[in-house]
Amino acid sequence: MVEGGRIQAWExxxxxxxYRIEAGHYVLAAGQGNEALxxxxxxxxxxxxxxxxxxxxxxxxxxxxxxxxxxxxSSTKPPLVVTTHYDRAGVPVWYLGGDLAETGLxxxxxxxxxxxxxxxxxxxxWVDWSGAEWRTHRVHRAxxxxxxxxxxxxxxxxxxxxxxxVWPSKLALAPALSDEVLKALEKPKAGGGxxxxxxxxxxxxxxxxxxxxxxxx
Ligand SMILES: Cc1cc2nc3c(=O)[nH]c(=O)nc-3n(C[C@H](O)[C@H](O)[C@H](O)COP(=O)(O)OP(=O)(O)OC[C@H]3O[C@@H](n4cnc5c(N)ncnc54)[C@H](O)[C@@H]3O)c2cc1C
Numbered sequence: 412m413v414e415g416g417r418i419q420a421w422e423x424x425x426x427x428x429x430y431r432i433e434a435g436h437y438v439l440a441a442g443q444g445n446e447a448l449x450x451x452x453x454x455x456x457x458x459x460x461x462x463x464x465x466x467x468x469x470x471x472x473x474x475x476x477x478x479x480x481x482x483x484x485s486s487t488k489p490p491l492v493v494t495t496h497y498d499r500a501g502v503p504v505w506y507l508g509g510d511l512a513e514t515g516l517x518x519x520x521x522x523x524x525x526x527x528x529x530x531x532x533x534x535x536x537w538v539d540w541s542g543a544e545w546r547t548h549r550v551h552r553a554x555x556x557x558x559x560x561x562x563x564x565x566x567x568x569x570x571x572x573x574x575x576x577v578w579p580s581k582l583a584l585a586p587a588l589s590d591e592v593l594k595a596l597e598k599p600k601a602g603g604g605x606x607x608x609x610x611x612x613x614x615x616x617x618x619x620x621x622x623x624x625x626x627x628x
Pocket of ligand 1: 440441442443444445448465467508550551552577578579580581582583584
């Protein structure tokens with residue numbers, strides 16, 4: 412509900428019913444979901460969002476060592492970034508990104524797995540991949556639109572009326588983003604109350620199934 416370029420209230424649907432939130436400011440921090448939220452703000456010139464796609468690879472194997480690493484090459488982008496996760500049975504899964512994921516967009520799943528395997532065999536030749544299971548995962552990075560579709564140089568925080576739309580650009584920049592959000596908020600008017608009692612007992616949203624369990628099920 413927008414009037415005069417300002418949000419007057421926001422209706423939220425929860426499991427226990429619908430809620431009408433009336434706030435001084437509305438900070439939209441829903442990542443890729445900001446696009447749809449912005450589309451609800453009729454009459455407000457909301458910032459544009461861009462998506463930069465990735466083709467990540469997951470490899471699962473019993474006994475794989477926990478490994479967190481960034482390979483360095485001659486380019487500004489690391490050829491490979493590895494993090495370790497565990498599926499519901501506790502089996503380790505390496506999540507592979509970096510330049511491998513950025514440059515594999517036109518590859519089929521099979522081709523991308525072949526590239527990942529060749530890179531791992533080159534960088535970590537002592538790891539035995541027999542019996543390993545491989546999958547790929549396509550995902551987007553959602554950010555404020557930037558010329559040429561490049562990564563924005565830093566955090567993005569834009570205020571339109573009483574709506575503040577944000578993208579941290581990198582998770583590591585979330586603390587810097589919170590500083591920008593606090594600067595963008597107007598000081599509350601004297602006597603303005605904060606009443607959260609209506610939200611008591613509102614069900615917490617369910618946790619999603621981890622990627623590792625979905626991909627290998
Ligand atoms: C594969 C990959 C690797 C990355 N690696 C790194 C890295 O190494 N280092 C780094 O710093 N950053 C990294 N990033 C970027 C980082 O993940 C993002 O910058 C960061 O997660 C953005 O945080 P966010 O809270 O703005 O959005 P998200 O993390 O996307 O969170 C938004 C949340 O809002 C929820 N939501 C959406 N719509 C609605 C709605 N209408 N109502 C309520 N909730 C909603 C979503 O379900 C989600 O939980 C990576 C991103 C990807 C995709």
